[in-house]
Amino acid sequence: MRNVIIFGTNRGIGLALVKEYLSKGDKVWALCRSASEELKNTEAKIIEGVEVTDFKKIQKLAQELKDLRFDVFIHNAGIWTDEEIMGASEKDFQDMSRAFEVNSIAPLKTVSAFLPLLAKGAKIGLMSSQMGSIDDNSSGGRYAYRMSKAALNAAGKSLAIDLPEFVVATLHPGYVRTDMTKGNGFIETGESAAGLYQVLENLDSIGAGKLWNYRGEIIPY
């Protein structure tokens, strides 16, 4: 039985990932700000009060769990922002900064704090997005979301180089029906989580530092 830790598990894809790993017989630590009833109804070890931008809290948590070793580490928590650049307001730019805090910097905080708790060869999955691919951008807009996920992709690449003892990759879950997409999308959370599980299972040092979609295809940066 492996130990799996997932940040951002209250709902959506994070919750589906918790269920996916549990269904494979893994032991899952589900971290969230506040647990939903659906999460509480799983067998996961739930830890609430985890705001991923709060480095002190993340470090304290890592200290509390220091005797554990995790085989799989997933940072799933992320936020969506959508803004018009023409006539953007001060508030729009504050929201953009928040997108970077949550989508780009927080995953580095959680990885950094939990490095001593990762088993040799552990898989590290950082939930990014195809929208962070500059190469794939054919529709414009969504500045902060695209920029913050592109920054996360850059971080994933550096982490893969700097941490050869682990296997690090950024992930695209597909266009998934969740709160973030207001229920729009091509697939349900379960299909996304099943695909992401397999991607991380198959991931090796050759595939590290790349952006993978849930179907096991590499998306160009």
Ligand SMILES: NC(=O)c1ccc[n+]([C@@H]2O[C@H](COP(=O)([O-])OP(=O)(O)OC[C@H]3O[C@@H](n4cnc5c(N)ncnc54)[C@H](OP(=O)(O)O)[C@@H]3O)[C@@H](O)[C@H]2O)c1
């Ligand atoms: N859905 C898609 O089509 C899609 C496509 C590409 C990428 N993604 C990425 O996949 C991930 C999950 O998306 P989703 O669709 O499942 O979104 P979601 O339904 O909006 O869920 C987002 C999750 O992130 C958590 N979260 C957000 N900010 C947080 C913070 N500051 N501290 C702790 N937890 C925080 C939320 O917790 P609370 O409940 O406490 O807010 C929630 O559990 C995100 O990184 C997203 O960018 C999604």
